[in-house]
Amino acid sequence: MKKLLELIKKEKKFITIVIIIIILKIFVFNFILVKGDSMNPKYKNNDFMFLNKIIYSFKPIRRGEVIVLKYRNNDLIKRVIGLPNDKIKVENGKLYINNKEVKENYINSYTASYDFDEITLKDNEYFVMGDNRYNSYDSRNFGTIMKNNIIGRVEFKIFPFDKR
Numbered sequence: 108m109k110k111l112l113e114l115i116k117k118e119k120k121f122i123t124i125v126i127i128i129i130i131l132k133i134f135v136f137n138f139i140l141v142k143g144d145s146m147n148p149k150y151k152n153n154d155f156m157f158l159n160k161i162i163y164s165f166k167p168i169r170r171g172e173v174i175v176l177k178y179r180n181n182d183l184i185k186r187v188i189g190l191p192n193d194k195i196k197v198e199n200g201k202l203y204i205n206n207k208e209v210k211e212n213y214i215n216s217y218t219a220s221y222d223f224d225e226i227t228l229k230d231n232e233y234f235v236m237g238d239n240r241y242n243s244y245d246s247r248n249f250g251t252i253m254k255n256n257i258i259g260r261v262e263f264k265i266f267p268f269d270k271r
Contacts, residue, residue, distance in 0.1 A: 135161045138265065139175055139182060145237030145244065146184050148215055155266040160259035168233065168254070173261040176235065176252055184261060185245050186213065189234030196225035214238045223247060233257070
């Protein structure tokens with residue numbers, strides 16, 4: 108026991124740093140690995156991302172942000188399409204929010220969404236979709252998500268370093 112106390116005393120700075128990193132990782136940030144191709148072309152399978160877990164404690168969720176959400180014990184990476192009280196539909200492969208066509212610069216034309224009837228989001232509901240619309244399990248399949256299902260916002264890709 109005496110040796111353990113001496114070791115702790117010697118390594119106090121290191122132990123403090125490790126504890127701070129653990130606390131930050133639990134509450135402030137995390138790293139996430141993209142699994143699958145639902146966010147192509149922006150994010151690809153096995154891209155390693157930095158996730159900001161605390162941002163939505165200070166700022167509202169905005170349309171177009173890429174988030175990580177919890178769905179049935181899985182972490183899914185999706186783009187926020189609809190905000191509370193929005194009206195969302197896809198008609199002839201084009202996205203409409205509140206009866207206005209939305210230009211989606213983040214998707215390729217070949218990933219245009221299949222059509223679905225207009226839905227109206229309730230308070231605290233969000234509609235999310237993957238950028239690779241034909242290969243994404245998202246709100247079109249499982250419905251809207253609640254804010255408490257959102258873990259955080261993807262800030263940037265850590266690895267790989269290429270510009271794809």
